[in-house]
Amino acid sequence: MxxxxxxxxxxxxxxxxxxxxxxxxxxxxxxxxxxxxxxxxxxxxxxxxxxxxxxxxxxxxxxxxxxxxxxxxxxxxxxxxxxxxxxxxxxxxxxxxxxxxxxxxxxxxxxxxxxxxxxxxxxxxxxxxxxxxxxxxxDSSALDTSGVVAEIDDSCDIAAVLEHGVAEARGRHATLSILSTWQPRFTDIHDTQARAAGNRRTRAGLERKLDWLRRKHPDLTIKMAAAQGSTTTYLHRHAASVDLLIVGRTRRDGLCDLIGSAGHATLIDTMCSVLVCPPRSTL
CATH class of the missing domain: 3.40.50.12370 (Rossmann fold)
Structure with a gap:
C-alpha cells in the first residue's frame, strides 16, 4: 500500500x-x-x-x-x-x-x-x-481587473518566468503580456518616432522568439509588449490594468527597483505585486 x-x-x-x-x-x-x-x-x-x-x-x-x-x-x-x-x-x-x-x-x-x-x-x-x-x-485586491506581465531579458531565468507567467494568467483568466525593455541612444531619449520604432523592433523580436509559446498555449491570450527605459515606467503607464509582475531572480537590472523599501516607493502609485522566480534548476 x-x-x-x-x-x-x-x-x-x-x-x-x-x-x-x-x-x-x-x-x-x-x-x-x-x-x-x-x-x-x-x-x-x-x-x-x-x-x-x-x-x-x-x-x-x-x-x-x-x-x-x-x-x-x-x-x-x-x-x-x-x-x-x-x-x-x-x-x-x-x-x-x-x-x-x-x-x-x-x-x-x-x-x-x-x-x-x-x-x-x-x-x-x-x-x-x-x-x-x-x-x-x-492594496493589491483593490484593482478591478487582473493583468499579468512577465518580464524577460537576457538572464537565465526566462524559462521559469514564462512557466509561472502562463500559470498565473491561466489561473486568473487574464491576458499574459510578455515585456522586454530597451535602451535608446542619448540623442533619441525624447524622440517619439525613435521610441515608436524601438518599441516595434522589440515587439517584433519577441514575436519571432516566442511564437512557440502561443502555439503551445492556444487557449491563452498572449501579447508582446515593449518599453523604452525600464519596467517600472511600463507599470506606471499601465497601472490600472496590471496587478502582477513576474520577474527572474537574476534579472539584468536587479530587484531593488521592484521590492523592499525602494520598490515600495517606486511602485507607490500602482497596485502591482511582484513574483520573483528562481532559476528552474532550483525549483
Missing amino acids: STRRPSRPVVVGVDGSHAAVSAAVWAVDEAVRRDVPLRLTCVVDGADDAGSAARDLATAEIAVRECIVAIETDRTPVKIEVEIRQGDPTAVLIEASRSAVMLCVGATGREHTPGAALGAHIGELTSAAHCPVAVIRP
Whole structure:
C-alpha cells in the first residue's frame, strides 16, 4: 500500500502588518488552484524571560487570527495551517521555502510586531528562497481587473518566468503580456518616432522568439509588449490594468527597483505585486 506524500504548501509570512493580511488573502487562490494547504507562518524572537515570551506568543496569535478572519471573509474554502516559531524571521522563512510551492510576504512590514524584520529583509528572502516569492502590496485586491506581465531579458531565468507567467494568467483568466525593455541612444531619449520604432523592433523580436509559446498555449491570450527605459515606467503607464509582475531572480537590472523599501516607493502609485522566480534548476 503506497502512502501519499504531503502536499507542498503555499507559505505566508505573517508579521501583523496590513500587507501580510493582503498576502494571506492573495495566497488563497494560489493554494486552491494547486489543491495544497495554505500555511500561515509567524516567527517570534526567542525571548529570555517567560513574560516576554508569552506576550510575543499572544501577539503572534493575534496576527495570525487577523489573517484567518480576512481569509474566511473571502469565503473561498481552503485548508489553513498555522505555524508559530521562534528565531530569525528571514532564516525561518528561507528554511520553510524548501518544502513550499510558493512563499508570500507583504511588501511592507510593521514595526514592533513579531516578524517586523520581514519588510526590511525582503531582498534576502527573494535572493535565497528555494521557491518563487510573491511580494504583495497591501492594496493589491483593490484593482478591478487582473493583468499579468512577465518580464524577460537576457538572464537565465526566462524559462521559469514564462512557466509561472502562463500559470498565473491561466489561473486568473487574464491576458499574459510578455515585456522586454530597451535602451535608446542619448540623442533619441525624447524622440517619439525613435521610441515608436524601438518599441516595434522589440515587439517584433519577441514575436519571432516566442511564437512557440502561443502555439503551445492556444487557449491563452498572449501579447508582446515593449518599453523604452525600464519596467517600472511600463507599470506606471499601465497601472490600472496590471496587478502582477513576474520577474527572474537574476534579472539584468536587479530587484531593488521592484521590492523592499525602494520598490515600495517606486511602485507607490500602482497596485502591482511582484513574483520573483528562481532559476528552474532550483525549483
